[in-house]
Structure formats: C-alpha cells, structure tokens
Amino acid sequence: MLPPVIAGVDGSSESLAAAEWAAREALRRDRPLRLVHAWNWHPRQQDGEIATAAQRHLAQRSLRQAEDRIRRTCPAVKLDQEQVEGPATAALLKAAEQADLLVLGSRGLSGFTGFLVGSVALDVVAGAGRPVVLVRSGEEAADEHLPDDDGAESTRTGYRDVVLGIDLADPCDEVIEFAFEEARLRRSRLKAVHAWQQPSPIGLGAGDIGLVKRPDRAEEWLGFLSAVLQVWREKYPEVEVVETVTEGRAASVLVRAASGAGLLVVGRRRTERPTVPRTGPVAHAAIHHVGCPVAVVPHD
Incomplete structure (x- = not known):
C-alpha cells in the first residue's frame, strides 16, 4: 500500500x-x-x-x-x-x-x-x-489558483507558482526534487530563488565568486543556479522554470518571493543531535511570515 x-x-x-x-x-x-x-x-x-x-x-x-x-x-x-x-x-x-x-x-x-x-x-x-x-x-482551493480574466477567484484557472528557496552553497537534491515534483503535479511554473550577499574582500578565497561589481556577481550566481538545475530541467521537461537571484538576506528574499505563490518549498538540514531539533533561520522565517502553504523538506 x-x-x-x-x-x-x-x-x-x-x-x-x-x-x-x-x-x-x-x-x-x-x-x-x-x-x-x-x-x-x-x-x-x-x-x-x-x-x-x-x-x-x-x-x-x-x-x-x-x-x-x-x-x-x-x-x-x-x-x-x-x-x-x-x-x-x-x-x-x-x-x-x-x-x-x-x-x-x-x-x-x-x-x-x-x-x-x-x-x-x-x-x-x-x-x-x-x-x-x-x-x-x-x-481554500481557489487560493492555489491564479485569478480568472476578471480578477475573480477560481479553481478552473492554472495553479500559482511553486517557489523553491535554494542555497547554492549547499544545493540539496531532496529539496529540489520535491519542488519540481510539486510543480509537475500542478502543471505550474517553478520559481527557483537564490539569495546572495556581497562578501567582504577579506573573506574571499581563491575559488570564491569574488567579482567586485554587483551586476557581474549576480550574473555569476545566475549561471551557477542554471547549472545546478540543468539536470532537473532534463528530468522534468514539462516544468517551466524561472531562475532568480537576488541580493539580500535569504529569509527576507524568500518571504518576498513567496508573495502570490501557491506553495513555498524550503529545506531543513537534519541535525546530528536529534534531541536538539532545529528548523534553521530560513525555514523559521518562512513558517512565521509567509502566507501561502510552506513545505519544509529535511535533507542530510
């Protein structure tokens, strides 16, 4: 069963x-x-x-x-x-x-x-x-759907976006796959969102994306996001994907991105100490501040 x-x-x-x-x-x-x-x-x-x-x-x-x-x-x-x-x-x-x-x-x-x-x-x-x-x-059921041509609520229109919060420093297959599958089930668009912050020059290493100009850094992150999602695009060719990178704190960026969405998907790392459960700051912010349903997906 x-x-x-x-x-x-x-x-x-x-x-x-x-x-x-x-x-x-x-x-x-x-x-x-x-x-x-x-x-x-x-x-x-x-x-x-x-x-x-x-x-x-x-x-x-x-x-x-x-x-x-x-x-x-x-x-x-x-x-x-x-x-x-x-x-x-x-x-x-x-x-x-x-x-x-x-x-x-x-x-x-x-x-x-x-x-x-x-x-x-x-x-x-x-x-x-x-x-x-x-x-x-x-x-309600209509909240998952886009409004009709007159702006009224409807269950006969397409589904609202599934929004995926993705950490490119640690992209997790379980979280990405869950979001793609939810978009497939709904025949909705998947909006993948990564938040980045300008690092201090002191903290940059040889392999870091350390471009000085913000537009260039954003372009680098967008290319990285596209590369991470490529295998999932191929696995789910029917899912339309929109990739977005935004400068700012991850929690704030995701709360804004989830406005008008049908579902927000975020990850939660399994703790090594099960007696001290933690949701993590991004999942915690989503749970408390996002209006649409929030899926929290555990990963290693």
Whole structure:
C-alpha cells in the first residue's frame, strides 16, 4: 500500500484548512489520506475514566468535522482516520514516519493552536524525517489558483507558482526534487530563488565568486543556479522554470518571493543531535511570515 498523506487535526480552523489542503494533495499524488488526532492526558486521582472519555469524545468530534469537510470538498479521496494517545510531538513524528507527506495547520506569527501549542509544531517540523507542509487558516482551493480574466477567484484557472528557496552553497537534491515534483503535479511554473550577499574582500578565497561589481556577481550566481538545475530541467521537461537571484538576506528574499505563490518549498538540514531539533533561520522565517502553504523538506 502506498504511504498516505497524513493531516493532523484538532478541530481548529487551521487544522481543518490543513486537512482540506491535504485531501487535494492526496488526489494530486494519487495517495490515500489519513486524518490523525493526537491527545495526551495525565491521570489525576478518581477522574481518570471521565477525563479519558471526554478526550475521546473531543477527538471523535474533531475527526468527524474534518471528515465531513473533506467529503463535501474532495469526495473522491480515499480517507481513513486515527486517534493517537500520547505526547503530541511524539505522536505526530511517529505518524510522519508512515507518511508520504505530513500536513499541519499553522497560525503564523500568532503561533500554533490546539495540540500544536508552543514549541510542539516547531519540534515536529524540526524532527520529522519526511516533508511537512504548514497551512494557514482560511486556505481554500481557489487560493492555489491564479485569478480568472476578471480578477475573480477560481479553481478552473492554472495553479500559482511553486517557489523553491535554494542555497547554492549547499544545493540539496531532496529539496529540489520535491519542488519540481510539486510543480509537475500542478502543471505550474517553478520559481527557483537564490539569495546572495556581497562578501567582504577579506573573506574571499581563491575559488570564491569574488567579482567586485554587483551586476557581474549576480550574473555569476545566475549561471551557477542554471547549472545546478540543468539536470532537473532534463528530468522534468514539462516544468517551466524561472531562475532568480537576488541580493539580500535569504529569509527576507524568500518571504518576498513567496508573495502570490501557491506553495513555498524550503529545506531543513537534519541535525546530528536529534534531541536538539532545529528548523534553521530560513525555514523559521518562512513558517512565521509567509502566507501561502510552506513545505519544509529535511535533507542530510
């Protein structure tokens, strides 16, 4: 059986939007969809059975809300659901091990809601071995598509760009391939973005791109980007690729580039110390400041 797309749900508007986005993604990937609700309870004296029953009732209600929404909007998707008891981070990380993709709801600058309170969501993103997509509240099918000729929202138009943030100092196949595949599935354009900063002359080595004039440096970076992506262009000839290099901090450049996009794809290096999960500054900025769904792809 193919690994499913998994969506974490908790009854919040963010998780419902994430579940619906996950259903559309499951259809694009021709995968089943699994809804997972994680809950954790610590027994106290005599109220254990009552509290457990209440938690199970809330879990069932959350799963039913998500399922009802998906049945209305994506009736063709193959769907099942699961309740998981235990610490939220551990439960979601375990679910990710079985997933083709894990999808969670996000509130951006306000943090995360439901079982994604505080550091849990960041811990999941930082520790998952599979790609994780974060989806904002209010995300709808039309938001993935370009407006129609009259400027109105539509699901009959083409998809918005998939934006790939790429670090040319360490280009990672897993991240690049994920972005190309997402663009292929959508028949959308892929916009590959690299941010560069003018180095100090003191720090330049013999093999560095150390041109003094900024236009020349930008041209060098653009040539490097084209060379890195050439093999992927050949593997995905149907994907239109736009290559962009911009001077500035990577986090700021990507936040601007993702404006109007349908999906932003960024990488996250797997930490050598799994007990200290980290998202990295670029992924962290994207999670908190980008309005479209953000895919965080782990790589070695």
